[in-house]
Amino acid sequence: MNNPTENPMNDTQNPTSDSAAAAPAPFDGARNRERIRRAMTAYFVLGPQDVEPLGRTVLDAVKQALAGGITFLQLRAKPGDAGDILELARQISAILPQGEPGIDRPYFVIDDRVDVAWAARQEGLKVDGVHVGQTDLPVRHVRALLGDDAVIGLSTGSVAEAQAAAPLADIIDYVGIGPYHDTISKADAPDGLGAERFAAVSRAARPLPNCAIGGVTPEDAPQIAANGGDGLCVISFICRAPSIEHAAYELRSAWENAR
Ligand SMILES: Cc1ncc(COP(=O)(O)OP(=O)(O)O)c(N)n1
Ligand SMILES: Cc1nc(C(=O)O)sc1CCOP(=O)(O)O
Numbered sequence: 001m002n003n004p005t006e007n008p009m010n011d012t013q014n015p016t017s018d019s020a021a022a023a024p025a026p027f028d029g030a031r032n033r034e035r036i037r038r039a040m041t042a043y044f045v046l047g048p049q050d051v052e053p054l055g056r057t058v059l060d061a062v063k064q065a066l067a068g069g070i071t072f073l074q075l076r077a078k079p080g081d082a083g084d085i086l087e088l089a090r091q092i093s094a095i096l097p098q099g100e101p102g103i104d105r106p107y108f109v110i111d112d113r114v115d116v117a118w119a120a121r122q123e124g125l126k127v128d129g130v131h132v133g134q135t136d137l138p139v140r141h142v143r144a145l146l147g148d149d150a151v152i153g154l155s156t157g158s159v160a161e162a163q164a165a166a167p168l169a170d171i172i173d174y175v176g177i178g179p180y181h182d183t184i185s186k187a188d189a190p191d192g193l194g195a196e197r198f199a200a201v202s203r204a205a206r207p208l209p210n211c212a213i214g215g216v217t218p219e220d221a222p223q224i225a226a227n228g229g230d231g232l233c234v235i236s237f238i239c240r241a242p243s244i245e246h247a248a249y250e251l252r253s254a255w256e257n258a259r
Protein backbone atom coordinates (compact mmCIF):
# COMPACT_ATOMS: atom_id res chain seq x y z
CA MET A 1 0.00 0.00 0.00
CA ASN A 2 2.83 2.33 0.82
CA ASN A 3 5.01 1.49 -2.12
CA PRO A 4 7.09 4.60 -2.93
CA THR A 5 6.55 4.03 -6.64
CA GLU A 6 2.82 4.54 -6.03
CA ASN A 7 3.45 7.61 -3.94
CA PRO A 8 1.40 10.63 -5.02
CA MET A 9 4.49 12.69 -4.43
CA ASN A 10 6.21 10.86 -7.27
CA ASP A 11 3.55 11.25 -9.88
CA THR A 12 3.79 13.52 -12.84
CA GLN A 13 0.25 14.87 -12.99
CA ASN A 14 -0.10 18.60 -13.26
CA PRO A 15 -0.46 20.36 -9.92
CA THR A 16 -3.92 21.74 -9.22
CA SER A 17 -3.10 25.45 -9.05
CA ASP A 18 -2.55 27.65 -12.13
CA SER A 19 0.36 29.52 -10.60
CA ALA A 20 2.11 26.28 -9.72
CA ALA A 21 1.86 25.06 -13.29
CA ALA A 22 3.33 28.31 -14.60
CA ALA A 23 6.42 28.53 -12.40
CA PRO A 24 9.21 26.05 -11.71
CA ALA A 25 9.45 24.78 -8.15
CA PRO A 26 11.43 27.42 -6.26
CA PHE A 27 13.20 25.25 -3.72
CA ASP A 28 15.26 22.10 -3.87
CA GLY A 29 15.18 19.11 -1.56
CA ALA A 30 12.60 18.79 1.18
CA ARG A 31 11.37 22.32 0.50
CA ASN A 32 10.55 21.70 -3.13
CA ARG A 33 7.16 23.36 -3.44
CA GLU A 34 5.59 20.89 -5.83
CA ARG A 35 6.79 17.95 -3.77
CA ILE A 36 5.17 19.52 -0.73
CA ARG A 37 1.98 20.26 -2.69
CA ARG A 38 1.67 16.59 -3.66
CA ALA A 39 2.39 15.55 -0.07
CA MET A 40 -0.69 17.47 1.08
CA THR A 41 -2.70 14.50 -0.31
CA ALA A 42 -3.25 12.64 3.00
CA TYR A 43 -2.02 14.70 5.95
CA PHE A 44 -2.43 13.06 9.37
CA VAL A 45 -2.24 15.09 12.61
CA LEU A 46 -2.25 13.44 16.02
CA GLY A 47 -1.14 13.57 19.61
CA PRO A 48 -1.72 11.50 22.73
CA GLN A 49 -4.92 13.47 23.42
CA ASP A 50 -6.48 12.16 20.20
CA VAL A 51 -5.75 8.46 20.61
CA GLU A 52 -5.11 7.56 24.25
CA PRO A 53 -8.74 8.13 25.36
CA LEU A 54 -9.65 5.56 22.68
CA GLY A 55 -7.18 3.00 24.06
CA ARG A 56 -4.65 3.56 21.28
CA THR A 57 -1.09 4.82 21.32
CA VAL A 58 0.47 7.45 19.11
CA LEU A 59 3.11 5.04 17.90
CA ASP A 60 0.65 2.30 16.92
CA ALA A 61 -1.59 4.84 15.22
CA VAL A 62 1.36 6.18 13.24
CA LYS A 63 2.47 2.65 12.27
CA GLN A 64 -0.97 1.84 10.91
CA ALA A 65 -1.36 5.18 9.18
CA LEU A 66 2.00 4.66 7.48
CA ALA A 67 0.78 1.29 6.25
CA GLY A 68 -2.30 3.03 4.88
CA GLY A 69 -0.19 5.47 2.90
CA ILE A 70 -0.29 8.86 4.64
CA THR A 71 1.83 11.45 2.88
CA PHE A 72 2.34 14.02 5.67
CA LEU A 73 2.45 13.61 9.45
CA GLN A 74 2.23 16.14 12.28
CA LEU A 75 2.84 15.42 15.96
CA ARG A 76 0.46 17.73 17.88
CA ALA A 77 0.76 16.95 21.58
CA LYS A 78 -1.47 19.19 23.68
CA PRO A 79 -0.56 19.77 26.40
CA GLY A 80 2.92 18.34 26.33
CA ASP A 81 6.29 18.93 27.94
CA ALA A 82 9.15 19.53 25.53
CA GLY A 83 11.07 16.45 26.66
CA ASP A 84 8.02 14.21 26.28
CA ILE A 85 7.27 15.53 22.78
CA LEU A 86 10.91 15.06 21.80
CA GLU A 87 10.82 11.47 23.03
CA LEU A 88 7.67 10.78 21.00
CA ALA A 89 9.33 12.36 17.98
CA ARG A 90 12.31 10.01 18.47
CA GLN A 91 10.00 7.00 18.51
CA ILE A 92 8.09 8.16 15.44
CA SER A 93 11.29 8.98 13.60
CA ALA A 94 12.53 5.46 14.28
CA ILE A 95 9.56 3.88 12.48
CA LEU A 96 9.55 6.21 9.47
CA PRO A 97 11.13 4.76 6.34
CA GLN A 98 14.58 6.00 5.39
CA GLY A 99 15.03 8.42 2.55
CA GLU A 100 13.68 11.66 1.20
CA PRO A 101 10.50 13.21 2.61
CA GLY A 102 7.78 13.35 0.01
CA ILE A 103 9.46 10.62 -2.03
CA ASP A 104 10.40 7.71 0.21
CA ARG A 105 8.48 8.63 3.33
CA PRO A 106 5.88 11.12 4.58
CA TYR A 107 6.99 14.54 5.69
CA PHE A 108 7.07 14.78 9.49
CA VAL A 109 6.57 18.07 11.37
CA ILE A 110 5.93 19.09 14.95
CA ASP A 111 3.05 21.38 15.93
CA ASP A 112 3.92 24.70 17.62
CA ARG A 113 7.16 23.65 19.31
CA VAL A 114 9.99 25.21 17.34
CA ASP A 115 12.33 24.33 20.21
CA VAL A 116 11.45 20.64 19.96
CA ALA A 117 11.72 20.64 16.17
CA TRP A 118 15.14 22.28 16.46
CA ALA A 119 16.35 19.74 19.04
CA ALA A 120 14.99 16.84 16.98
CA ARG A 121 16.82 18.05 13.89
CA GLN A 122 20.02 18.51 15.92
CA GLU A 123 19.69 14.85 16.91
CA GLY A 124 19.35 13.88 13.26
CA LEU A 125 15.76 12.68 13.62
CA LYS A 126 13.53 12.52 10.55
CA VAL A 127 11.79 15.71 11.61
CA ASP A 128 11.40 18.02 8.64
CA GLY A 129 10.12 21.08 10.44
CA VAL A 130 7.26 22.67 12.28
CA HIS A 131 3.64 23.76 11.86
CA VAL A 132 2.81 27.08 13.53
CA GLY A 133 -0.40 29.02 13.99
CA GLN A 134 -1.22 32.71 13.89
CA THR A 135 -0.41 33.20 17.58
CA ASP A 136 2.72 31.07 17.65
CA LEU A 137 6.23 32.40 17.02
CA PRO A 138 6.26 34.64 13.89
CA VAL A 139 7.44 32.69 10.88
CA ARG A 140 10.46 34.90 10.16
CA HIS A 141 11.82 33.95 13.60
CA VAL A 142 10.94 30.30 13.02
CA ARG A 143 12.88 30.35 9.74
CA ALA A 144 15.87 32.04 11.40
CA LEU A 145 15.89 29.46 14.19
CA LEU A 146 15.39 26.33 12.09
CA GLY A 147 17.45 27.30 9.04
CA ASP A 148 16.86 27.21 5.29
CA ASP A 149 16.15 23.49 4.97
CA ALA A 150 13.32 23.14 7.46
CA VAL A 151 9.72 22.84 6.32
CA ILE A 152 7.42 25.45 7.87
CA GLY A 153 3.62 25.30 7.74
CA LEU A 154 1.32 28.12 8.84
CA SER A 155 -2.38 28.03 9.78
CA THR A 156 -4.70 30.40 7.94
CA GLY A 157 -8.40 30.81 8.57
CA SER A 158 -9.35 33.91 6.57
CA VAL A 159 -8.61 35.72 3.33
CA ALA A 160 -6.69 38.36 5.31
CA GLU A 161 -4.45 35.72 6.90
CA ALA A 162 -3.88 34.05 3.54
CA GLN A 163 -3.08 37.40 1.90
CA ALA A 164 -0.51 38.00 4.63
CA ALA A 165 0.96 34.51 4.14
CA ALA A 166 1.31 34.56 0.35
CA PRO A 167 4.13 37.15 0.20
CA LEU A 168 6.01 35.04 2.76
CA ALA A 169 6.27 32.19 0.26
CA ASP A 170 10.07 32.26 0.53
CA ILE A 171 9.79 31.72 4.31
CA ILE A 172 6.89 29.30 4.66
CA ASP A 173 6.21 26.14 2.68
CA TYR A 174 2.47 25.53 2.94
CA VAL A 175 -0.67 26.68 4.70
CA GLY A 176 -3.31 24.74 6.59
CA ILE A 177 -6.71 26.26 5.82
CA GLY A 178 -9.49 25.75 8.30
CA PRO A 179 -11.62 24.85 9.88
CA TYR A 180 -13.28 23.55 6.72
CA HIS A 181 -16.17 22.15 8.77
CA ASP A 182 -16.80 22.49 12.50
CA THR A 183 -14.29 20.38 14.40
CA ILE A 184 -14.35 18.47 17.68
CA SER A 185 -10.57 18.26 17.87
CA LYS A 186 -9.62 21.90 18.52
CA ALA A 187 -11.38 23.62 21.37
CA ASP A 188 -10.75 27.20 20.25
CA ALA A 189 -11.63 26.68 16.57
CA PRO A 190 -14.24 28.99 15.00
CA ASP A 191 -17.16 27.70 12.89
CA GLY A 192 -16.37 25.91 9.65
CA LEU A 193 -15.52 28.00 6.59
CA GLY A 194 -17.46 25.92 4.08
CA ALA A 195 -16.49 25.50 0.44
CA GLU A 196 -17.00 29.06 -0.77
CA ARG A 197 -14.90 30.76 1.91
CA PHE A 198 -12.32 27.99 1.64
CA ALA A 199 -12.03 28.77 -2.08
CA ALA A 200 -11.40 32.45 -1.34
CA VAL A 201 -8.74 31.63 1.26
CA SER A 202 -6.96 29.09 -0.94
CA ARG A 203 -6.94 31.59 -3.83
CA ALA A 204 -5.46 34.29 -1.60
CA ALA A 205 -2.73 31.93 -0.38
CA ARG A 206 -1.35 31.15 -3.84
CA PRO A 207 1.31 30.12 -4.74
CA LEU A 208 1.60 28.30 -1.42
CA PRO A 209 0.47 24.69 -1.24
CA ASN A 210 -2.44 24.14 1.14
CA CYS A 211 -4.42 21.49 2.94
CA ALA A 212 -8.00 21.69 4.20
CA ILE A 213 -8.37 20.90 7.90
CA GLY A 214 -11.31 20.70 10.29
CA GLY A 215 -13.95 17.97 10.22
CA VAL A 216 -12.58 16.76 6.90
CA THR A 217 -13.46 13.30 5.58
CA PRO A 218 -12.82 11.59 2.23
CA GLU A 219 -16.31 12.64 1.12
CA ASP A 220 -15.08 16.22 1.03
CA ALA A 221 -12.33 15.47 -1.48
CA PRO A 222 -14.18 16.44 -4.70
CA GLN A 223 -15.44 19.72 -3.24
CA ILE A 224 -12.07 20.65 -1.73
CA ALA A 225 -10.28 19.80 -4.98
CA ALA A 226 -12.77 21.89 -6.95
CA ASN A 227 -12.15 24.86 -4.68
CA GLY A 228 -8.39 25.12 -4.92
CA GLY A 229 -7.37 22.64 -2.23
CA ASP A 230 -4.17 20.65 -2.51
CA GLY A 231 -5.08 17.94 -0.02
CA LEU A 232 -6.92 16.63 3.02
CA CYS A 233 -5.75 17.02 6.62
CA VAL A 234 -7.44 15.09 9.43
CA ILE A 235 -7.32 14.11 13.05
CA SER A 236 -10.65 12.41 13.86
CA PHE A 237 -11.28 10.67 10.58
CA ILE A 238 -8.18 8.54 11.08
CA CYS A 239 -7.83 8.48 14.89
CA ARG A 240 -11.45 7.43 15.47
CA ALA A 241 -11.72 4.94 12.63
CA PRO A 242 -12.21 1.23 13.40
CA SER A 243 -9.17 0.57 11.18
CA ILE A 244 -6.57 3.34 11.10
CA GLU A 245 -4.81 1.71 8.16
CA HIS A 246 -7.99 1.52 6.13
CA ALA A 247 -8.97 5.11 7.00
CA ALA A 248 -5.58 6.41 5.88
CA TYR A 249 -5.90 4.44 2.66
CA GLU A 250 -9.41 5.80 2.06
CA LEU A 251 -8.24 9.38 2.64
CA ARG A 252 -5.40 9.06 0.18
CA SER A 253 -7.48 7.26 -2.43
CA ALA A 254 -10.25 9.83 -2.16
CA TRP A 255 -7.82 12.64 -2.94
CA GLU A 256 -6.13 10.75 -5.76
CA ASN A 257 -9.54 10.11 -7.34
CA ALA A 258 -10.74 13.68 -6.83
CA ARG A 259 -7.88 15.85 -8.02
C1 LIG B 1 -2.05 21.49 8.94
C2 LIG B 1 -2.51 22.26 10.13
N1 LIG B 1 -3.33 23.31 9.95
C3 LIG B 1 -3.75 24.01 11.01
C4 LIG B 1 -3.35 23.68 12.28
C5 LIG B 1 -3.76 24.49 13.47
O1 LIG B 1 -2.63 25.15 14.03
P1 LIG B 1 -2.85 26.26 15.17
O2 LIG B 1 -3.72 27.31 14.61
O3 LIG B 1 -1.52 26.66 15.67
O4 LIG B 1 -3.62 25.50 16.28
P2 LIG B 1 -3.07 24.28 17.13
O5 LIG B 1 -2.98 23.09 16.25
O6 LIG B 1 -1.73 24.64 17.67
O7 LIG B 1 -4.12 24.08 18.18
C6 LIG B 1 -2.50 22.58 12.43
N2 LIG B 1 -2.05 22.20 13.64
N3 LIG B 1 -2.08 21.89 11.34
C1 LIG C 1 -5.75 21.13 14.59
C2 LIG C 1 -6.81 21.83 13.86
N1 LIG C 1 -6.60 23.05 13.28
C3 LIG C 1 -7.70 23.51 12.69
C4 LIG C 1 -7.75 24.81 12.02
O1 LIG C 1 -8.84 25.18 11.54
O2 LIG C 1 -6.72 25.46 11.94
S1 LIG C 1 -9.01 22.46 12.79
C5 LIG C 1 -8.09 21.36 13.67
C6 LIG C 1 -8.62 20.05 14.14
C7 LIG C 1 -8.79 19.05 13.02
O3 LIG C 1 -9.23 17.86 13.54
P1 LIG C 1 -10.46 17.04 12.95
O4 LIG C 1 -10.00 16.40 11.71
O5 LIG C 1 -10.74 16.02 14.03
O6 LIG C 1 -11.59 17.98 12.79
Ligand SMILES: [Mg+2]
Pocket residue numbers: 111112131132133136
Ligand atom coordinates in the same frame (compact mmCIF):
# COMPACT_ATOMS: atom_id res chain seq x y z
MG1 LIG D 1 -0.38 26.19 17.09
